[in-house]
Amino acid sequence: MARSTESEPETKTTDAYRLIENEDKPPDIKYEKENSWVAGVQMFVSFLLAGFGMVAASLLLDVVQHWDVFTKVSEVYILVPALLGLKGNLEMTLASRLSTHAHLGHLDTSLGSLVMGNLCLIQCQAVLVGFLAAMAAVAMGWIPEGEFDIHHASLLCASSVLTASTASFVLGLIMIGVIVVSKKMNINPDNVATPIAASLGDLTTLALLSWIASVLYKSLGTSLVLPSIIIIIGALLVPVCGYIAWSNDFTRQALDEGWVPVVSAMVISSAGGLILDHTVSIYTGIAVYQLVINGIGGNMVAVHASRLSTQLHTGQKEGSVIGSTTKLLLLMVIPGQLIFIYTIGYLRAGHTSTTPTFILIYMSAAMLQVFLLLTISHYMVAWMWKMGMDPDNSAIPYLTALGDLLGTALLGVAFSILYAIGDKDSDLGD
Structure with missing residues (x-):
């Protein structure tokens, strides 16, 4: 017998983050015992993909480290592990959040709100994380040499912010796609999403950073206009995206707790x-x-x-x-x-x-x-x-x-x- 929507309160989106007792599960949670062998195969394949993505990123770094921007601006090399580590955490927490929403049924009922909130959230986080990673690289390059180069600092900040922003948008869309397709194919997104996020994240971020830094390097020493424009646009994105994420029930807690x-x-x-x-x-x-x-x-x-x-x-x-x-x-x-x-x-x-x-x-x-x-x-x-x-x-x-x-x-x-x-x-x- 169908239940009346008036007799029982609807499950609000804000209830996504509370412990639900087994007997009180809302109707959108369908829990079936997962077959261990199926789960094992799903996890192992995703680990292999992540591992080969990691190997590909290492091989790419081996090639780009000889580019002019890496040899002449040594701080770019310092920036790589910091930016990859920080960005990797943003992608994996996004994948984990979306996997939970998939199990709670929110991808079927509130996909548009989830996509908008999470894309704005990771955009806000990525720009700030990119700036933080660049500042760390500037400090680590500046302290041993004892001199501060404004052109190198602007190149690092602009490259890091633009890379983090672009990679987050592209990877955010890809991860949403991976999780939606996983649910359609009856694959548990918890088993595959975080390793795929890690493998794609390193490779995409490193490739973008190398290309963007090389393009900006050509104007190094002549003009600070282009790097300054990139940094200003990034600074304007943070409050706008932060406000949208804060206004979204699905991402408010993540914006508060994620830093x-x-x-x-x-x-x-x-x-x-x-x-x-x-x-x-x-x-x-x-x-x-x-x-x-x-x-x-x-x-x-x-x-x-x-x-x-x-x-x-x-x-x-x-x-x-x-x-x-x-x-x-x-x-x-x-x-x-x-x-x-x-x-x-x-x-x-x-x-x-x-x-x-x-x-x-x-x-x-x-x-x-x-x-x-x-x-x-x-x-x-x-x-x-x-x-x-x-x-x-x-x-x-x-x-x-x-x-x-x-x-x-x-x-x-x-x-x-x-x-x-x-x-x-x-x-x-x-």
């Missing part, structure tokens, strides 16, 4: 960068493996957090620390890492031989990193929910930054052990 995690993640990742800087000076071969261990670990914990957040939003019971999702993800660590280790070996990108001893110790570090991340994710998402914060907005930046820190530290320990036991086939310092 501290993203900035905190940059600080945590910087600590990982200091560890990497120290270990690379001792073991040259560590750099390329750091990309793999951190990339895979970050993607896995992002999927884990996204799935946990959706469970809480849709009123499902909180599982144990070693739940089915955790077991599935841990099972994927070894095959996933092996694929990329041998890909690196095939491309001859690493300086370290893949001996059995190396693989054993490296895999131990990778397994420990992912296990620690998934455990932290379980408790962090539950704690944020109890504190009234939305894990979709706040958890992933902290977790991916912790992944960078743990991965780099554990990799340093692994290489130290290899050096100590005398694995002579591993050219650790070559």
